[in-house]
Amino acid sequence: xxxxxxxxxxxxxxxxxxxxxxxxxxxxxxxxxxxxxxxxxxxxxxxxxxxxxxxxxxxxxxxxxxxxxxxxxxxxxxxxxxxxxxxxxxxxxxxxxxxxxxxxxxxxxxxxxxxxxxxxxxxxxxxxxxxxxxxxxxxxxxxxxxxxxxxxxxxxxxxxxxxxxxxxxxxxxxxxxxxxxxxxxxxxxxxxxxxxxxxxxxxxxxxxxxxxxxxxxxxxxxxxxxxxxxxxxxxxxxxxxxxxxxxxxxxxxxxxxxxxxxxxxxxxxxxxxxxxxxxxxxxxxxxxxxxxxxxxxxxxxxxxxxxxxxxxxxxxxxxxxxxxxxxxxxxxxxxxxxxxxxxxxxxxxxxxxxxxxxxxxxxxxxxxxxxxxxxxxxxxxxxxxxxxxxxxxxxxxxxxxxxxxxxxxxxxxxxxxxxxxxxxxxxxxxxxxxxxxxxxxxxxxxxx
Amino acid sequence: xxxxxxxxxxxxxxxxxxxxxxxxxxxxxxxxxxxxxxxxxxxxxxxxxxxxxxxxxxxxxxxxxxxxxxxxxxxxxxxxxxxxxxxxxxxxxxxxxxxxxxxxxxxxxxxxxxxxxxxxxxxxxxxxxxxxxxxxxxxxxxxxxxxxxxxxxxxxxxxxxxxxxxxxxxxxxxxxxxxxxx
Numbered sequence: 001x002x003x004x005x006x007x008x009x010x011x012x013x014x015x016x017x018x019x020x021x022x023x024x025x026x027x028x029x030x031x032x033x034x035x036x037x038x039x040x041x042x043x044x045x046x047x048x049x050x051x052x053x054x055x056x057x058x059x060x061x062x063x064x065x066x067x068x069x070x071x072x073x074x075x076x077x078x079x080x081x082x083x084x085x086x087x088x089x090x091x092x093x094x095x096x097x098x099x100x101x102x103x104x105x106x107x108x109x110x111x112x113x114x115x116x117x118x119x120x121x122x123x124x125x126x127x128x129x130x131x132x133x134x135x136x137x138x139x140x141x142x143x144x145x146x147x148x149x150x151x152x153x154x155x156x157x158x159x160x161x162x163x164x165x166x167x168x169x170x171x172x173x174x175x176x177x178x179x180x181x182x183x184x185x186x187x188x189x190x191x192x193x194x195x196x197x198x199x200x201x202x203x204x205x206x207x208x209x210x211x212x213x214x215x216x217x218x219x220x221x222x223x224x225x226x227x228x229x230x231x232x233x234x235x236x237x238x239x240x241x242x243x244x245x246x247x248x249x250x251x252x253x254x255x256x257x258x259x260x261x262x263x264x265x266x267x268x269x270x271x272x273x274x275x276x277x278x279x280x281x282x283x284x285x286x287x288x289x290x291x292x293x294x295x296x297x298x299x300x301x302x303x304x305x306x307x308x309x310x311x312x313x314x315x316x317x318x319x320x321x322x323x324x325x326x327x328x329x330x331x332x333x334x335x336x337x338x339x340x341x342x343x344x345x346x347x348x349x350x351x352x353x354x355x356x357x358x359x360x361x362x363x364x365x366x367x368x369x370x371x372x373x374x375x376x377x378x379x380x381x382x383x384x385x386x387x388x389x390x391x392x393x394x395x396x397x398x399x400x401x402x403x404x405x406x407x408x409x410x411x412x413x414x415x416x417x418x419x420x421x422x423x424x425x426x427x428x429x430x431x432x433x434x435x436x437x438x439x440x441x442x443x444x445x446x447x448x
Numbered sequence: 449x450x451x452x453x454x455x456x457x458x459x460x461x462x463x464x465x466x467x468x469x470x471x472x473x474x475x476x477x478x479x480x481x482x483x484x485x486x487x488x489x490x491x492x493x494x495x496x497x498x499x500x501x502x503x504x505x506x507x508x509x510x511x512x513x514x515x516x517x518x519x520x521x522x523x524x525x526x527x528x529x530x531x532x533x534x535x536x537x538x539x540x541x542x543x544x545x546x547x548x549x550x551x552x553x554x555x556x557x558x559x560x561x562x563x564x565x566x567x568x569x570x571x572x573x574x575x576x577x578x579x580x581x582x583x584x585x586x587x588x589x590x591x592x593x594x595x596x597x598x599x600x601x602x603x604x605x606x607x608x609x610x611x612x613x614x615x616x617x618x619x620x621x622x623x624x625x626x627x628x629x630x
Contacts, residue, residue, distance in 0.1 A: 084555065091554035094564035098613065101552040108551035247622040251598020257621060268535040268596065280594060284534040286582070319592070322585050326592055344593060358594050 041092070042163045043156065046182075048089035050153050052082040054146045056110060060139035064132070069121050076118040083111030094163050095183040102190045103145065109199050110138055116403070123431065137197045148189045152182065161185060212404060214253045216341075216366035219275025227256045227271040234269070234278045234308055237262050253279050253363055265353075272363070278308075279363055283355035287323040287348040294318055297325040297347035304345060304354045305329065313343060323349050326356070331366060336408070340365035340400040371398065371408055374427035381410040381425040384432060389414040389421060399424055399434060409433055517557055519579075522587035524561050526579035527569030529626070536624040537583055539597040541590030543628065546601050553601070597621065600628035 059079040066072050087107045090100060097104070117131060127135070155161040163182050222230065228243045240262045247257040255272040266284035271277070292300075298315055305313050313329040314337065320326075324346050331341035346356025378394060385391065389412065397411040409424040420438040425431070521541050529540045547553040547560045554560050562570060569575040579587075597603065598620035605625050609615070617629035 087554055088556070088559055091559045091563045097553060097563060097566060104553060105551040108555070249598050250618065250620040251595075251600075257596075257623075266534075268533075270596070270598075280596070282535050282538060282589065282594060282596065286585075321588050322581075346589075346592075356589065356594065358592075360593070360595065 039163060042094065045089045045092040046149075046153060046156060049086050049093070050146065050149045052086035052089070053107075053142055053149060056082050056086070057139055057142040057146050060110075060135055060142060063135055064139070069124065072121045072127075073118055076114040076121065079114040080111050080118065083107045083114065087111070093182065095186050099183050099187045099190065102196070103186070106138075106141065106145075106196060109196075110142070113138075113199050134197050134199060141196070145189060152185050152189075155185075156182065212252070212364065214272075214364050216363040217253055217272050217274050217277060219277075221274060222256075222271065222276035224256060226276055227258060230271055230276045231258045231260055231267075231269050231278065234281070235260060235262075235267060236307065253360070255279060265355075277359070277363060278357065279360055281354075281357040283348075283353075285348070285355060287350050287355065289350040290323050291350050292352050294320055294325045294349075297349060297352060298327050300347050300352040301325075301327045301329075301345040301354065304357075305343070310343065320349075324355060325349060331362070336371065336396045336398060337411070338366075338369075338398045338406075340398065340406055365400070365406075369398070369406075372428070374408060374410070376410070376425070376427050376430055378410060381427065381430065382412070384425050384430055385412050385414075385423050386416075388416045389423060390416065396427065397424065401433065407433060518584065518587040518591050520557060520561060521590065522579040522584040523575055523577075524567060524569060525586050525590075526577060526583035527574035528567060529624075530574075530583075532624040532626065534582060534586060535596045536626055537586035538589045538594050539600070539621075539623050539626070539628060540603065541587050542595040542597045543600050543603055545590055546595070546597065546599055550601050596623060597628040600630055602629045603627060604629070 056079050059075050059082070062075050063072060066075060084107075087104060090104060090107065093100075113134070117127065120127075152161065156163070161182055224245060228245075232240055232243060237260065240260050242259075242261045244259050245256055246259045246268065249255045249257050249270050251270075253270070253272050254274070255270045258269050258271060260267040260269065264285050267281055268284070269281040270279040272279055298318065302315075310329075312332050314332045316328045316330045316337070316339070318325055318327045326344055326346045329343045329345065331338040340361065342361040344356070344358040345354060347353070348355045374396065382391070382394070391412050391414040393411075393413040395411050396408065398406050398408055399411075400406055408427045410427055412423045412425065414421060414423070422434075422436040422438070423432065424434040424436075426433050521544060524544060525537050525541050529537045532540070544557060544560055548555060548557055554563060561567065561575075565571065567575070600620050602614060602617055603626045604611075604614050606615075606627055607625065614629070619627045619629050621628050
């Protein structure tokens with residue numbers, strides 16, 4: 001009797017060990033499958049990066065001997081496209097963004113720079129000697145990086161270097177990188193990139209934009225007490241429940257972060273240190289009703305701006321979402337509208353109170369400008385507009401270009417095929433600087 | 449003797465059960481974390497799938513919408529900053545958009561959000577929970593241009609971060625438990 005019981009126990013034990021073993025093998029196989037699958041994805045991304053980088057280098061060297069405009073444009077378009085494909089590939093690799101920030105910047109700037117050169121050549125302008133110098137330098141750099149990346153690709157394929165160690169999430173975290181991981185190798189490649197040329201051109205990644213200063217922030221230095229008074233006055237609140245500082249702000253405009261509570265509302269605002277201007281405001285309050293129209297809301301927004309001393313602001317476009325309306329305003333003076341000086345006012349559609357305000361763009365760009373007389377007449381500019389467009393409205397407008405510059409343009413608003421378009425013709429050169437399409441959505445008009 | 453066997457047997461069963469549970473969890477490929485870590489979302493607050501269906505039937509005929517953009521951002525905001533004040537949620541959304549604009553990162557919202565290792569909510573799965581109304585609102589405000597982060601491209605919770613590198617970045621502003629840095 002006793003003997004039999006012992007046998008059963010042994011049997012169960014053996015069976016469970018076998019079960020465990022099968023489980024283990026199954027799990028291991030599955031893990032290997034996912035690991036290979038993931039590695040395949042990383043290999044593809046890495047290869048795309050290497051391949052595009054090499055081809056960019058070829059393109060950049062071609063530019064130095066090509067003479068004809070059309071050849072230049074074709075080559076530049078190719079570099080532009082490859083640079084942005086390479087960026088996306090780079091972003092898919094399991095390496096910390098900080099270790100590849102120079103590579104990323106180089107790719108973004110080359111892509112962006114070639115796009116601006118593309119536009120230049122399309123307008124029949126030759127490369128300047130500065131451009132030629134930059135191209136030679138960039139070609140050298142992409143060449144060096146290509147060689148390094150190619151070497152690294154070989155090491156990855158042979159398995160001497162790995163993408164990541166999933167267990168500790170190493171490879172994606174800066175503090176865990178070991179020498180055998182791709183992140184460390186990248187770090188070494190990046191060290192050779194410190195002498196990148198400073199590229200100044202018309203594009204969103206231009207080096208010129210790294211040093212933008214707020215132009216509209218003027219006045220005397222405000223202390224905490226002054227800022228608090230300013231915030232309460234701005235909101236038009238009597239007897240606030242509490243006014244306190246939640247943080248300092250070292251952002252593009254230095255200031256103080258304040259929190260004002262009153263009833264349901266919990267306002268957060270930034271007040272600039274210089275001049276005590278309110279840069280932005282957000283009310284935490286959740287709006288759950290619609291009692292007024294967007295048009296009525298615009299009236300409340302107008303009054304709010306006037307009450308706070310903003311003169312010459314004209315509404316340009318509005319958007320409705322989540323029982324609130326956001327109305328955009330631009331500064332206007334002497335019949336010219338200045339789009340860079342943008343203020344957004346968000347109005348709650350339940351009681352018409354202002355629940356959001358954003359004047360960051362306004363304070364970054366608003367200043368006393370000297371705008372020259374347009375060289376083109378309205379008629380001359382109109383000749384440049386596509387015949388397809390049924391023009392409904394024309395006015396002079398200053399628009400921001402991606403490189404941070406501002407240009408005076410004729411704004412033609414019109415429609416074609418049931419869609420509304422805005423076309424901007426440069427008032428000095430006659431170039432078509434911008435075309436926008438207005439898209440009506442449930443949430444309001446959307447400019448694309 | 450008998451007692452010893454029984455203990456062994458029970459231990460073996462315990463081990464197998466534990467293993468089986470672990471395996472079931474990992475093989476079902478469930479990306480969502482189990483349970484909501486104490487966050488209760490009422491039916492009315494959920495904006496996920498139900499809302500999407502409604503929107504699809506009413507979507508404008510032109511076929512362009514920024515809906516996908518703000519939903520992916522709302523998911524990230526909810527995953528990363530559930531317990532934060534509203535302004536802190538907008539700020540997290542703004543950091544994503546600042547990265548899109550920065551030359552140091554990918555040029556698309558999805559590229560920035562899904563960059564391996566960039567956000568813990570993606571690595572740990574909270575990203576796939578249905579966002580609440582407040583996160584959707586925050587995403588829309590961030591896309592409309594509000595930036596309470598002061599132009600930051602990094603943020604961290606000082607209580608949870610050990611990375612010396614991130615502590616060395618200049619802090620621009622502090623909202624709730626997050627430090628926003630350049």
